[in-house]
Amino acid sequence: MSEYLIEVNNLGKRFPIKGGLLGREVGAVNAVNNVSFKIKKGETLGLVGESGCGKTTLGRSILRLIEPTSGEIIFNGKNILEYNAAEMRAVRRKMQIIFQDPYASLNPRMTIGDILAEPMEIHGLHMDKTARRKRLFELLNQVQLPSDALNKYPHEFSGGQRQRICIARALAVEPEFIVCDEPVSALDVSVQAQVVNLLMDLQKELGLTYLFIAHDLKVVEYISNRVAVMYLGNMIEVAESSELYGHAKHPYTKALFSAIPHASTKGRAGRIILEGDIPSPMNPPTGCHFNPRCWNATEECRKIFPPVTNASPTHQYRCYNPIQ
C-alpha cells in the first residue's frame, strides 16, 4: 500500500445556475476546479482561503457529502467515486467530519449518549450493551468530558464542550481520516487553544489523518504539516507550513499571510493591502483568477491559467511571476 492515505486527482465540482421561466441552465460556478493533492497517513493538511474560495465544498466533496462532478478520490488505494451507496456507507466509517458550528450540528432533542451511540448503531459497532457503554465512557474520556455528560442535552454545554462532543461523535466509529471544517472558528480564543491541543493529542494517540480547513491562518500554520491555499476554486500553492509562511511563491499567499494582524507591537511593517474584492466565481477573470488584484500581473497572466510549477519536491505553486 502506498504511504498516502488519500489522494485527490483533478477533483472538480460544478454547480449549475438555473434561471428564467423554464429553469434552463444559464451559467455555472466551478466551486472546485481541478484540484489535486495527497495526504500521508498521520499527516495534517491545512486548507486556507477566503470565504467563497471553495474550501468547504472541497472538504465535503471528498466525503461525497457533495457529489463531485469530475476527478477521482483514492482512499486506501481505491477510487471511492466508483463506489455504490452501500460500499460508500462502509467507507464512511473510515472518513468523518467535524463542522464549524457546534450549536447547529448537535440535535437538541438527543442526549449526548444517544448522539455518540448513533454512529455506532448505524455501523453495527459495539452492539452488546455493556461494550457500548464502555465505549461511550472511553470516548468521553478521550475528549476530556465528565462521564455524567451522557444523560445531558447539548444546551447544557458551552461551545467548547459541544465541539468536544462533535469530536467524540466523529471518533465513535474509529475513523482514519477526519475533515475538520473550521472546527475552532466559532470558539473564544482561550477555548480555541484547548480544542486545538485536543485535536493534536488525538492525532498522536490514534494516528489520525486530518484535512484541516480554516480561515484562521495562525491556527492552520500551527496544526498542519503542510498547507494548501485556495483562491476561487483553485489550489494555487501548497507547501510545508513553515516554508509557506516564510517563503511563499504566490503573491496571493504572500498578501494573505501579511494581512494577519500580529499580537505583538513589534514589526507592524510589511503589510500588503490587496485592492478590491474576490471576483465573482460565476464570472471569474480569464487567465490567472488573481490577476486583477495582483501587483505582479503581466499580459501572460490575463490569458491562460498558470500551470503547476515545482519550487521543491514539497512545494508547488501556480504563478507565472512568483516572488523570488
Place this chain on the structure above:
Amino acid sequence: MNTEKILEVKDLVVEFRTERGVVKAVNGVNFEVHKGKTLGIVGESGSGKSVSALAIMGLIPNPPGRVASGQILYRGKSLVNIDPSEMRKIRGNKIAMIFQEPMTSLNPVFTIGNQIEEVIELHQPHLSASERAAKAVDMLRLVGIPSPEKRVKEYPHQLSGGMRQRVMIAIALSCEPDILIADEPTTALDVTIQAQILELMNKLQKELGMGIILITHDLGVVAETCDHVAVMYCGQIVESADVETLFNHPSHPYTKGLMDSIPDFDSTSGHKKERLQTIEGMVPSLFNLPTGCNFQDRCSKVTEACRGMNGDPTLKPAKGDDHFVACFNPLENI
C-alpha cells in the same frame, strides 16, 4: 496621555433583570477616550464589552436592562438619564457606532444613498436635498468605494461584505462624529478585507481626528490599531495599559493567558511545535460568580487572598505609566 479627553466612563454598572435574577453584565468599569486616539476593549464573549458600548450610546434595552449606577460623561455632559430627545442629538451625530454584521445593520429595501442621506437629513437639517445627495457620494468616495456615483443607487445585497462595512463606516462618519464606536467591525470579514478596513479606519482617524473605541476579541487587531487597551473579564476591566506596555509587560494572568493561547508565527526558525498554552476551564456564569477574583478558578497564580477574604481585586497601578491591573498576585514584569 496629554490629549483632549472627550469621553469618560466612571464606575459604570449595567444590570439585566432575567428570570434567574439580576445579572451585572458590566460591573464598575472605568475608561476614557481621547481625541484622535483609539481605545481597544478586548475580552471573550460575555465579558461585557458590547454592553459597555451600548450603554454609551444609550441603547441598552430597558426593560430588562438599565444603567444601575455610574457616569458616562461626553465632554463633561452626563449621558446617563439624559432626556431622550437630547440623546438623539448626540447619538449618530457626536457619537456614532458601527456593528459587527454589516448585512443585518443595513436596510435591504433602501439604496445605499438613501440610507446615508437619512442620517444627514436627521442631523444636518439645513442641507438641501441635492447637497445631501452630493454628500452621500462624497462619503462613499471617502471610504474608498470605487465609482461612488453608481454605487449610491445600489442596494445592500449588491455589495460584498467588505463594501457593506465601508458603507456602514460612511453612514457613521457622515455627521463627522467626535467618537466612533466600532463593535467587532472586522470579525465577519476575511483577513485581506479586514486589513483594508483597519487601514481605512486608521486613515480616517488621522484625517478627521475622532476618538475610536474598538471592541474586539482579536489581540492581533488590538496590537496593530490601538493606543490604549482595556482587557475585560466577566464585566470588569482586569487590566488597562497603553498598547506597548500591555503586550510587552502583561501583568494580569488572564491577559498573559490570552496572549499565550494564540499560536504565533514567529516560530518559523526552529521546527514546531510545543503545545499551545491554554487557560484551563471556562468563563464562569455571570449568575454564579465566585467571591473574590472572577478569574480564580482558572488562574495558575491563585492564592487564598484571591478567594474573597480581602474583597474583590480592584485596579491598582502597576509598573509603567498608565498601567493598571486588578490582581492580588500580578505577574512580575518580564
